[in-house]
Amino acid sequence: MSNNQQMGTIKFFKESIKNLKTVGTITRSSKYLCKGMIKPLDFENAKVIVELGAGDGVVTAHILKAMAPDAKLLAFELNKKFCDEMRQKFKDDRLIIVEDDASKIGTYLKENGLGKADAIVSAIPFTIIPEDITYSILTSCKEHLKEEGTYVQIHYSLLPKKYYKNTFGNIDIRFIPLNVPPAWVMVCKKTKA
Numbered sequence: 001m002s003n004n005q006q007m008g009t010i011k012f013f014k015e016s017i018k019n020l021k022t023v024g025t026i027t028r029s030s031k032y033l034c035k036g037m038i039k040p041l042d043f044e045n046a047k048v049i050v051e052l053g054a055g056d057g058v059v060t061a062h063i064l065k066a067m068a069p070d071a072k073l074l075a076f077e078l079n080k081k082f083c084d085e086m087r088q089k090f091k092d093d094r095l096i097i098v099e100d101d102a103s104k105i106g107t108y109l110k111e112n113g114l115g116k117a118d119a120i121v122s123a124i125p126f127t128i129i130p131e132d133i134t135y136s137i138l139t140s141c142k143e144h145l146k147e148e149g150t151y152v153q154i155h156y157s158l159l160p161k162k163y164y165k166n167t168f169g170n171i172d173i174r175f176i177p178l179n180v181p182p183a184w185v186m187v188c189k190k191t192k193a
Contacts, residue, residue, distance in 0.1 A: 032178040034062040046118035052102040053123035057086040138167040
C-alpha cells in the first residue's frame with residue numbers, strides 16, 4: 001500500500017467514525033469490491049452513470065477509468081469533506097459531483113441535460129436508513145433508469161436483498177470475499193413493466 005493510499009484509508013476511517021450513519025462503513029472498499037461493483041456495467045454503451053454514496057471516490061476512480069470518453073458520471077455524496085476531497089482528486093470533465101441527497105437523482109439528471117441513467121451504482125447504507133426512505137430512493141432510481149439499465153448495490157449483509165427484489169423484481173447476488181468486511185454485490189435490471 002502506497003503512502004497516499006494509506007493516508008486515504010486513515011482519513012476515510014476518521015471521517016467514517018464521525019459520520020457512521022451516513023457513511024455506513026469504517027473501511028474503504030477494496031480494489032476487488034470496486035471491480036466487482038463495476039463488472040456488471042456495460043461501459044461500451046453506458047453514456048450516463050450515477051453513483052450514490054460516492055464517499056471519497058474509491059469506486060468513482062474505477063468507474064472513470066472504465067467509462068467512455070463521451071460518458072458522464074453523476075456522483076452523489078452528502079459528506080462535504082468527501083466531496084471536497086473528490087474535487088481535489090479528480091480533474092475530469094466527465095465527473096459531476098453532487099453534494100446532495102440521492103433522492104434528488106431526477107432533478108440533477110434533468111439539470112445536467114442527461115436524460116435517464118444507463119446504470120446506477122450505489123453504496124448507500126440502506127440497512128441504517130428507515131425503510132420508507134429506502135423505498136423512496138429505490139423507486140426514484142428505477143424511475144430514472146433506462147429500460148434494461150443496471151442497478152448495482154453493495155451490502156455487508158443479505159438481509160436487505162428484499163428491497164431490490166421488491167423494487168426491480170429481479171436480483172443477482174455476487175459475493176466478494178476479498179474485502180473487510182466481506183461484501184455482497186446485488187445487481188438488478190430494469191425490465192419492461
